[in-house]
Amino acid sequence: MTGQVRTVDGRVAGRRGQATRQKLLDCLSEMLSSSPYRDVKVIDVARKAGTSPATFYQYFPDVEGAVLEIAEQMATEGAGLTELLEGRSWAGKSGWQTAQELVDGFLEFWRKNDAILRVVDLGAAEGDKRFYKLRMKILNSVNNSLADSIAELQAKGRVDKDVNPAAVAGSLVAMLAAVAAHQKGFSTWGVKQAELKPNLALLVHLGVTGKKPSK
Amino acid sequence: MTGQVRTVDGRVAGRRGQATRQKLLDCLSEMLSSSPYRDVKVIDVARKAGTSPATFYQYFPDVEGAVLEIAEQMATEGAGLTELLEGRSWAGKSGWQTAQELVDGFLEFWRKNDAILRVVDLGAAEGDKRFYKLRMKILNSVNNSLADSIAELQAKGRVDKDVNPAAVAGSLVAMLAAVAAHQKGFSTWGVKQAELKPNLALLVHLGVTGKKPSK
DNA sequence: TCGGTAAGCTGACGGCATGACAGGACAAGT
DNA sequence: ACTTGTCCTGTCATGCCGTCAGCTTACCGA
Numbered sequence: 007m008t009g010q011v012r013t014v015d016g017r018v019a020g021r022r023g024q025a026t027r028q029k030l031l032d033c034l035s036e037m038l039s040s041s042p043y044r045d046v047k048v049i050d051v052a053r054k055a056g057t058s059p060a061t062f063y064q065y066f067p068d069v070e071g072a073v074l075e076i077a078e079q080m081a082t083e084g085a086g087l088t089e090l091l092e093g094r095s096w097a098g099k100s101g102w103q104t105a106q107e108l109v110d111g112f113l114e115f116w117r118k119n120d121a122i123l124r125v126v127d128l129g130a131a132e133g134d135k136r137f138y139k140l141r142m143k144i145l146n147s148v149n150n151s152l153a154d155s156i157a158e159l160q161a162k163g164r165v166d167k168d169v170n171p172a173a174v175a176g177s178l179v180a181m182l183a184a185v186a187a188h189q190k191g192f193s194t195w196g197v198k199q200a201e202l203k204p205n206l207a208l209l210v211h212l213g214v215t216g217k218k219p220s221k
Numbered sequence: 222m223t224g225q226v227r228t229v230d231g232r233v234a235g236r237r238g239q240a241t242r243q244k245l246l247d248c249l250s251e252m253l254s255s256s257p258y259r260d261v262k263v264i265d266v267a268r269k270a271g272t273s274p275a276t277f278y279q280y281f282p283d284v285e286g287a288v289l290e291i292a293e294q295m296a297t298e299g300a301g302l303t304e305l306l307e308g309r310s311w312a313g314k315s316g317w318q319t320a321q322e323l324v325d326g327f328l329e330f331w332r333k334n335d336a337i338l339r340v341v342d343l344g345a346a347e348g349d350k351r352f353y354k355l356r357m358k359i360l361n362s363v364n365n366s367l368a369d370s371i372a373e374l375q376a377k378g379r380v381d382k383d384v385n386p387a388a389v390a391g392s393l394v395a396m397l398a399a400v401a402a403h404q405k406g407f408s409t410w411g412v413k414q415a416e417l418k419p420n421l422a423l424l425v426h427l428g429v430t431g432k433k434p435s436k
Numbered sequence: 437t438c439g440g441t442a443a444g445c446t447g448a449c450g451g452c453a454t455g456a457c458a459g460g461a462c463a464a465g466t
Numbered sequence: 467a468c469t470t471g472t473c474c475t476g477t478c479a480t481g482c483c484g485t486c487a488g489c490t491t492a493c494c495g496a
Contacts, residue, residue: 013472013473017471017472017473018472019472019473020463020471020472020473022462022463022472022473022474023472023473023474026473026474042344042347042349043258043259043343043347044258044259044284044285047452047453047454048453048454048455049452049453049454057474057475058474058475058476059453059454059455059475060455060456060457060474060475060476060477061473061474061475063454063455063456064473064474067455068454068455069259070259120346124343124346124347127342127343127346127402128258128339128342128343129257130403130406131335131339131342131402131403132257132258132339133405134257138406138409141403141406142406142409142410149410166433168419169420169423170412170416170417170420172410172411172412173407173412173416173417173420173421174420174423174424176400176406176407176410176412177396177400177417177420177421177424178396178424180396180399180400180403181392181393181395181396181399181400183399184395184396184398184399185391185392185395185396187342187346188345188346188356188395190348191345191353191356191357191391192388192391194353195357195364195387195391196387197385197387197388197391201385201388202385202388202392204383205384205385205388205389205392206388206392208384208389209389209392209393209424209427209428212424212427212428212431213424213427216427216433218381218431228443228444232442232443232444233442233443234443234444235442235443235444235492235493236492237443237444237491237492238443238444241444241445262481262482262483263482263483263484264481264482264483272445272446273445273446273447274446274482274483274484275445275446275447275484275485275486276444276445276446278483278484278485279444279445283483283484
């Protein structure tokens with residue numbers, strides 16, 4: 007499926023090659039966490055990995071290319087977010103729990119990968135299709151599940167006809183992503199992490215079901 | 222209040238100086254719209270403005286500094302977003318209209334300034350306090366108004382006690398900002414602009430009042 | 437009208453990142 | 467030890483960064 011890992015000039019990478027390649031990715035990832043995207047230089051990544059810039063260019067066309075690689079790895083991991091919604095109910099107390107767990111899991115995932123997700127977000131916002139698709143891939147699992155839930159409730163007549171499930175789901179997911187990205191921001195806004203979560207869950211619940219949760 | 226415009230080395234800028242300074246800002250702004258932030262180079266901006274890189278560095282410490290300047294100008298403009306909520310009611314049909322107009326105005330503002338707002342968002346997410354404060358300055362007008370509205374409804378007993386107005390308001394504003402930043406994204410998700418707005422307005426109304434709007 | 441002064445701009449330069457290549461180091465099999 | 471193919475790096479041309487000295491331009495008082 008994934009095919010073999012190849013260098014820029016077409017060679018297949020062996021065991022050692024893959025190791026240094028991965029090391030470069032790890033170092034880049036670390037670098038992204040500690041300094042602004044704009045200031046991340048190939049030479050710094052190479053130095054940190056104990057190798058030379060030339061080696062970096064053997065495996066990646068540029069910094070952007072390497073970031074895409076990292077993001078791709080994360081995206082497959084992120085598919086696990088579907089579990090947060092699979093087979094869950096939105097009725098009654100269990101609905102409130104579903105919302106809470108979704109918020110919890112989502113924020114946690116974002117917190118773990120915030121550095122790369124920032125860059126993916128930027129790339130997508132700038133209109134780069136590769137980043138755009140990647141962002142979709144990450145969010146689609148949650149988004150589709152949410153949209154399905156809403157559509158289902160709508161079919162049962164428990165949600166208004168003129169609600170567009172995809173639009174609402176997309177907006178809620180965007181909200182979760184944005185809040186996750188600016189979590190630190192809220193704290194200086196006078197909102198503590200612990201307070202934030204239930205309020206987010208409330209908004210999600212309201213959005214999906216159109217009703218306040220029964221706790 | 223604003224004091225005089227000064228060059229990096231402390232001279233006060235005269236008429237001509239301010240003109241080129243502004244021209245550099247305009248060109249940078251244009252540049253940000255057409256190419257990725259990471260690839261915007263001082264030399265390109267200078268060339269576009271028909272001047273030399275040295276001139277750029279006379280007025281700004283670096284690209285980031287110039288971006289901050291542009292964002293600052295935009296932030297004062299953005300204070301006008303308060304109007305979208307000032308003296309509006311959240312009751313009955315007028316509540317629905319308030320929500321709609323807020324969404325409309327917000328998306329429009331974002332669409333107009335998307336390039337700079339992208340960069341501000343990135344800077345804030347990366348933890349840069351200057352960008353962070355700027356983002357607050359832009360969003361505060363809307364955020365505070367929303368939080369006040371919620372707190373007011375809460376005082377009247379129309380919103381649950383355990384709702385944190387600041388958290389909900391912040392989340393809703395974050396949602397609006399995120400959706401605005403990825404407006405194009407929704408369209409390929411199968412959601413048209415025109416469909417998106419009412420659904421966003423619905424979510425805002427639900428978040429503020431806890432109830433479905435009466436249209 | 438004529439300097440004098442400060443603002444405004446640029447050419448040029450050392451320094452560093454980029455990206456390409458060719459050649460040397462290394463591991464594994466024979 | 468020798469061969470083979472993978473892997474890494476020294477080196478180089480190119481181009482951007484950020485700074486400086488020095489030149490040009492505008493303003494102002496005498």
